[in-house]
Amino acid sequence: MVERGTPLSDSPLEPSVKKKSGTEAFLKKWGIPIALIVGLILYFMPTPAGMTVPGQxxxxxxxxxxILWVAGSLPIYLTSMVATVLLSVTGTFKEEEALGMxxxxxxxLMVSAFILTSAMIKSNLARRFALWMITAFGKTPKRTLLVLVALNFILAFFVPSTTARATLMVPICMILLEVYRAVPGESNxxxxxxxxxVQADxxxxxxxMTATSGNIIAVGFINEQAGGSISYMTWLLASMPTAIITMLLTFLIGLKLFSFKGEAAFEGVMSTLKEELVKLGRFSVIEKKALGIFLLTVVLWATGDYHKSWFGFEIDVFMTAIIAAILCLMPKVGLLTWKEANIKWDLMIFAAGAYAVGNALEKSKGAEWVIKSVVKGLGLEHMSHVWVYVLVVFISMYSHLIFTSKTVRVTILIPAFIALAKxxxxxxxxxxxxxxxxxTYxxxxxxxxxVNTIYFATGYFSVLDQAKYAVVTCFIGATLISLAIFTWFKVLGI
Incomplete structure (x- = not known):
C-alpha cells in the first residue's frame, strides 16, 4: 500500500530553477526605481483635460x-499591500473599501478552492481515477493520449489548481513512458x-470557471464592473465548446507534428499501471468522503440556475465552495485539518490589492480616460466593432508572451477591456x-x-518543440473564440 498523497513515481519531479534572462534581471534590479519615477510623474503631473484628480x-x-508586479522586484503580495496603503493615505480610495477587498x-472562493485542492490530493481520489481511466480505456498509444487529455478536462472540475493537476498527471505520464522505454529528448x-x-491543462x-483563481477574479471584474451575471454554468457553456474543439484540432495536428510511428510496440504498459492501481488498495473511507463532497459540489455548481425553484433560495458559486470547504474541514465528517489546508495567503493578499487598485482606477474614471485616449490615439473609434472584438481576443491570447502571471494579466486586461467596450x-x-x-493559454x-515548468522538467520536449506547437494552438483558440462571439454567444444570450 502506498502512502496517501505520495507520488506514483519513485523519483518525483521538481521544477528546475530557471536562469533569469538579461531583461528579467534588469527589471528585477531596477523595477523599484522605475516604478517610483513613473508613478510620481503620473501622480504629480498637471491633470490632463477630462481626467479627475482621483483618477490621476x-x-x-x-x-x-x-511595474512592480511585472518586474518582480518585490513579492506580489507585498506590492499589493503597499498599493493598498497608498490608496488609503492619498485619499484615492476609502480605507474601508481598500481593506474590505x-x-x-x-x-x-479562492480560499475554498485551495481547501478543496488539498482534500483532493490527500485523498488520492484523483490519482485512483486517473489510473482507472487509463487502464480501462487506453489500449493503444493514441487512445492513451486521448484518455490523458480527457483526464485533464475531467480533473479541471474537481481540482481547482493548474499546478495541482500537473502534479497529479506528470507522474502518471512518466510511468507510461518509462514502461514504454521512451527516451527523453528522442521519443516523439x-x-x-x-x-x-501542458495544452490540455x-x-x-x-x-x-473554478479551474483557476484567474478565471474567478475575471468573473468578479465582469460582474462588478461590466454589470454582468456570469455564473458557473454560463462560463461553462460559453467557454467549454471552444476549449474542446481547439483541443481536438490541436490533438490531430500534434500527431502530425510529432509522429511516433515506428517506435517500440505498446506492450507491458497496462500491466504496470494496473499494479500501481492495485497498490492504492481498496477504496478508502477518506476517498469516499472526498467523492461525496466533490459530487455534491459539482451538482450544486451545475444546477445553480434551478436552486430558487427547488429550494426557495439560491446557493451561488461562492457559497457552494464554502460549504464544500466546511465539509472538508468538519471533524469526523471531513478529511482535512486546518493545518493540512494549503491555502496560499500571499495570493489572497495579492488578489485583494489587485482588486483595490483596479476598482480605484475604475471608480475614479481613470481607466475610462486612459482607454478613451488609447482609442483616440489608435483610431479604434472608427474601427468596426467586429474587428475590435477580434483584436482584443488576439491581444489577450498572446499577452502571456509579456506577462507570465495569469492573475496579473487578468487584473490588467479585463478592467481595461471593460472600459474600452463602454x-x-x-x-x-x-x-x-x-x-x-x-x-489561461x-x-x-x-x-x-x-505547469509548463513541471512538464518541461521531464526532458521530453525542447523549448522549440513547445513554441511551435503553441503558436498553432493559440491561433486556433483565438480564431474559435472570435467566431464564438458572433455565433455561440448569441445563442446563449450573451
Whole structure:
C-alpha cells in the first residue's frame, strides 16, 4: 500500500530553477526605481483635460504597482499591500473599501478552492481515477493520449489548481513512458504526451470557471464592473465548446507534428499501471468522503440556475465552495485539518490589492480616460466593432508572451477591456468574457507557467518543440473564440 498523497513515481519531479534572462534581471534590479519615477510623474503631473484628480492619483498608483508586479522586484503580495496603503493615505480610495477587498466573495472562493485542492490530493481520489481511466480505456498509444487529455478536462472540475493537476498527471505520464522505454529528448510519443499535457491543462482551465483563481477574479471584474451575471454554468457553456474543439484540432495536428510511428510496440504498459492501481488498495473511507463532497459540489455548481425553484433560495458559486470547504474541514465528517489546508495567503493578499487598485482606477474614471485616449490615439473609434472584438481576443491570447502571471494579466486586461467596450458603445460583458477565456493559454514557453515548468522538467520536449506547437494552438483558440462571439454567444444570450 502506498502512502496517501505520495507520488506514483519513485523519483518525483521538481521544477528546475530557471536562469533569469538579461531583461528579467534588469527589471528585477531596477523595477523599484522605475516604478517610483513613473508613478510620481503620473501622480504629480498637471491633470490632463477630462481626467479627475482621483483618477490621476489612481493611475499613478496603479501604474507603479503594475511595474512592480511585472518586474518582480518585490513579492506580489507585498506590492499589493503597499498599493493598498497608498490608496488609503492619498485619499484615492476609502480605507474601508481598500481593506474590505480582502473580504470580497472572490477571495472566499479562492480560499475554498485551495481547501478543496488539498482534500483532493490527500485523498488520492484523483490519482485512483486517473489510473482507472487509463487502464480501462487506453489500449493503444493514441487512445492513451486521448484518455490523458480527457483526464485533464475531467480533473479541471474537481481540482481547482493548474499546478495541482500537473502534479497529479506528470507522474502518471512518466510511468507510461518509462514502461514504454521512451527516451527523453528522442521519443516523439514522449514529446506529444507531455506537450499535450501542458495544452490540455491550459485549455481545460479555460473551460471551467473554478479551474483557476484567474478565471474567478475575471468573473468578479465582469460582474462588478461590466454589470454582468456570469455564473458557473454560463462560463461553462460559453467557454467549454471552444476549449474542446481547439483541443481536438490541436490533438490531430500534434500527431502530425510529432509522429511516433515506428517506435517500440505498446506492450507491458497496462500491466504496470494496473499494479500501481492495485497498490492504492481498496477504496478508502477518506476517498469516499472526498467523492461525496466533490459530487455534491459539482451538482450544486451545475444546477445553480434551478436552486430558487427547488429550494426557495439560491446557493451561488461562492457559497457552494464554502460549504464544500466546511465539509472538508468538519471533524469526523471531513478529511482535512486546518493545518493540512494549503491555502496560499500571499495570493489572497495579492488578489485583494489587485482588486483595490483596479476598482480605484475604475471608480475614479481613470481607466475610462486612459482607454478613451488609447482609442483616440489608435483610431479604434472608427474601427468596426467586429474587428475590435477580434483584436482584443488576439491581444489577450498572446499577452502571456509579456506577462507570465495569469492573475496579473487578468487584473490588467479585463478592467481595461471593460472600459474600452463602454467607451465604444459595445457589450462589455461579451468582450471581457471572450478576453478572459484566452487568459489561461499560457503555453508558449516553459517560464510562462508553473505547469509548463513541471512538464518541461521531464526532458521530453525542447523549448522549440513547445513554441511551435503553441503558436498553432493559440491561433486556433483565438480564431474559435472570435467566431464564438458572433455565433455561440448569441445563442446563449450573451
Amino acid at each position: 492619483r489612481a493611475l499613478g498608483i496603479f501604474t507603479a504597482t503594475l 480582502l473580504g470580497n466573495d472572490v477571495i472566499w 510519443l514522449g514529446r506529444i504526451m507531455m506537450l499535450q499535457g 491550459a485549455l481545460a482551465t479555460s473551460g471551467v 467607451s465604444l458603445g459595445m457589450d462589455p460583458v461579451a468582450l471581457a468574457l471572450a478576453s478572459a477565456m484566452t487568459l 499560457t503555453i508558449t514557453l516553459p517560464p510562462h507557467s508553473k
